[in-house]
Amino acid sequence: MSLDVAEAAPPRAPSRQAEATRGALVAAGLEAFAEHGFEAASVRDITAKAAVNQGAITYHFGGKEGLYRAVLEAVRDKVSAQPLLDPAGVADHPPPELLRRYFRQMLAPLAEGPEDRRHLRVFAWEQLRPTPVGASLAAEKPFPPALLAGSIVRRLRPGLAEAEVAVAVAWMVGQAVTFLRDADYWARPPFGVQLDAASLDGIVAILSRLCLGGLAPAVHLTEI
DSSP: OOOOOOOOOOOOOOOOHHHHHHHHHHHHHHHHHHHHHHOOOOHHHHHHHHHTHHHHHHHHHHHHHHHHHHHHHHHHHHHHHHHHHOOGGGSOOOHHHHHHHHHHHHHGGGGGGGGHHHHHHHHHHEEEEEEEHHHHHHHOOHHHHHHHHEEEEEEEETTTOOHHHHHHHHHHHHHHHHHSSSSHHSSTTOOOOOOOOHHHHHHHHHHHHHHHHOOOTTTTGGOO
C-alpha cells in the first residue's frame, strides 16, 4: 500500500523586478542611514528616493528594521571585500606597521568621493547610537573593524581582561569613525583638517602614533 505525499513546491526565485526594488531600497536606505542614522532616517524619504510606495519596505524587508539589517549586511560585505589587514595576519607585522595598516584600511574612504564613504558612515552611526538590529547582527557575525581592532589590542596588550579589551576596541575604533561621520565638522575652522587623498597619510601617521602610545606604552613612539 502506498501513500501519496504532496511535495512542497520549491521556493520561487525573486523576480527581476523584486530584486530591482530590493536593490533600490537598500541603496536609498544606505544613503538615508548614512546621513541621519537609523532613528532619524525617514521611511517616506527612503521610498521616495527608491521610487516605490511606502508599503514596499514592509513587503520586501518586514519593516524599517529589516531594511536596516540588509543595509548593515551590505556595509559589512563591502568593508570585508578588500582588506589590507585581517585578524589572522595581525601577528605578521610589527606594531607600528600594524596600526598604520589598520587606520589606512579604516580611513581609505576619505580618499574617495562622498558617495563611497556612505557605508562607513552607517557603521559610524551604529557605533554612536547602537541599535538592537546592529547588536543582533554583531552577535551573529561581528563587524570586521571591531574584530580586527580586538585582535590588535590583544596583540599589543596581552593579558588584558576582556572587559578592558572591549573598552580599548571602542576607543580605537572611535579614533577613526569620527573622521568618517563628521568630516564636514573637522574641515571647518578652527580645525580646518582636509580629509582627502592628499591628507590621508598624515592622518594615518598621527592616529597610529597616538594609538601605539596608548596601547603599547613599552614601545617607543619614535618607531613610527
